[in-house]
Structures are given as structure tokens and as C-alpha cells.
Amino acid sequence: MGGRIKMELLKERIQKDGKIKEGNVLKVDSFLNHQMDTGLFREIGKEFKRRFDGEKITKILTIEASGIGIACIAGEEFQVPVVFAKKTQTKNIAGEVYTSRVESYTHGKVYDILVSKEFIGKEDRVLLIDDFLANGKALEGLIEIVEKAGAHLAGAGIVIEKGFQPGGERIRARGIHLESLAIIESMDEKTGEIRFRENVG
């Protein structure tokens, strides 16, 4: 129960500091994905540890940029290395990479994500971590990379899921262990009201 009580703090924070913008955008950039409250991230990391305890996680995989901070603090809780998928090819990355194509809702464009083959292998039990789940395209890209690596997908931990968009349902339908710490059932741009799904976790 301790974890649930802590995650009520997350929901209160979303209620207090989240701003609803047109186009179903929830701005939580004062504490989650532009300015970051690392004390909250620590509680989030502990809660992911609680929910995926027993999964024998060997590696955390996230995607740049806003997943990285949460994943790093979770990485300390799990005591495993953290890898972030990169969004564009740079000089600094080896040629030998796993890739996946992702369609971004936020940016309205398609991009490739890549992970060096050195950092995920068949022996790994991978936990995916990200800040948001909406249409699920980024998470599906990460899943594809885990599959290409032949690693075991242990599950996915998300901070905020937009329950009224299809990503979460589609990923659960595949039998993937998905844990979202706050699932938004509905939000109203005019009134500012945010309703959460009950009894998560």
C-alpha cells in the first residue's frame, strides 16, 4: 500500500501543476519533462522497483530525451545499467545498431530510433521506462528493438498514461506487463478537470 499512497502524490501533482492544452496535450513540464523534480523521480523509481520486483531486470531501456532522468534514477533502484535509444544517427554511434521507425504524435513526424547492439543482448531482461504513453508509438519502437535483440521483455513502466488514447490498450492486449503510475481517464481543456482511472497497480 505504501507505493499507492506515494503515487497519490503524483496524481495530486498532476492535478496541481498539469496544464491542459488544445489537442489533448497535457503539459507537465514544471516537474516531469522540462524542469524535473528529482525527489519525485526517486519515488517513481522506487515504485517501479516495487512493481517489477522479482522480474530479475538486467537492463533499463528508455528513449531520449524526457525518459532519461526517470530511467537513471530507476536504474539506481534496480542497480542495472540504463540505455537510451537515440533519435537520430550521429557520428558518435557505432554502425552496428538495432533500429525502429517511430511516428511522433508530439512532433507530427516520423523518425528512427536506434540502440547500439553492444548494449542489449539475448541474455538481458529489459524493463522499458518512459514518461508518457499516449498513442504508444515510441513504446512500440522500444519493444521492436528488444525483440530484434532477442532479449526478454520484462515489462514497461510509464509515469503518465493517457487512458483515452489507444497505446496502453494495444500494448496490454499483446500480453506485455505494463504499469502506468497515473492513468488519465479524461481531461477537460475548458474546466481544467483531470480524472484518473482508479485502483491502478
Next chain:
Amino acid sequence: MGGRIKMELLKERIQKDGKIKEGNVLKVDSFLNHQMDTGLFREIGKEFKRRFDGEKITKILTIEASGIGIACIAGEEFQVPVVFAKKTQTKNIAGEVYTSRVESYTHGKVYDILVSKEFIGKEDRVLLIDDFLANGKALEGLIEIVEKAGAHLAGAGIVIEKGFQPGGERIRARGIHLESLAIIESMDEKTGEIRFRENVG
């Protein structure tokens, strides 16, 4: 002295796992900027805390993507919020932003970085954190944002500085308190030899 001994571990890690690629590229993506060793990040965070103790830091500012993990763990050490500058304008960011133009050595192109005006103010004492300092363009972009915000620039903490490229010298010449945990004096692609500047910190 404790900090210095710990930072010897960083240099040993660079020696052991760093790979020198053509064009003066040092690949440390097995522990710093693709796969991330959060145990090492914790030691780095503690060392930044030691070096900037007494500066009354109120905010850490970094730049996406590879600065974020280090900055978050340092943020816990300083117990201050962490902000990361974004590299492109997205739907999720408010219109009211500080911007700076950055020329990227790694990517060979020019991009804008931006920070929402909400998250840096005149009252802030800002510590800049990044993984690498080479030509210094990204760091100068962050400095410009701090100046535009009218905040106090308390200093800059860098994990690896390429001492043979001009960024560090230029920034120190401006009187900015710059601390680089490992300064590479030279590196040889053929032999794999990496030499560090002595007596840093």
C-alpha cells in the same frame, strides 16, 4: 582528497572503456552517453557537489540528451530542480522561451536550444552540467540562456573536457568557474593512448 581519488576511477574507466575514433571522437557510450552507469553518475554528482559547495546553487541547467542523466543525479545531491534545454521547438513547450543558437560539432549542423522562461529567473544561481566539453558551443548556448534570464551563473561542471580543443580555455578566459572532472590532454587513435591533464580540481 576523497573526491580526487574517486575521479581517478573516472579516468581509469575512460582509459579502459573509451574508444578513440577518427576525427578526435572519444566514444564513451558504454558508460556515459548511450549506456549509462548510474553508480558512476552518483560519484560524479557527489564530486560536483563538493566542487560547487558554498555556491548556493538553486537550479541545475543541462542540455538534452546526454547531459540529463548526470544532471538529474547531481540534482539530488544539490537538492535543487533540474532543467534541460530542448533542441527543437515542440508542441509541448510554451511560447515564452529563452533561446540560443548552437553549432554542433558532433552533428555538423546548427540548431536552436530553448528553455521556458518559467523555469529560470533573476533569483536563480545556476550550475550548468554537461557530459562533454570540446568546442564549447553547447555550453556557450547555455551560458547565453542564463544571461538572458538575468540569473547568476554559478559555474559549469563537465565530466570530460577535451583539453586540446578550444572550449574550456575560452570559457575559463571569461572568468567562469568551470570544473571538468577529467581533462584529456591528448589522445592517439593509432595507439589508443589517452593522456590526462594532471591536478584537476
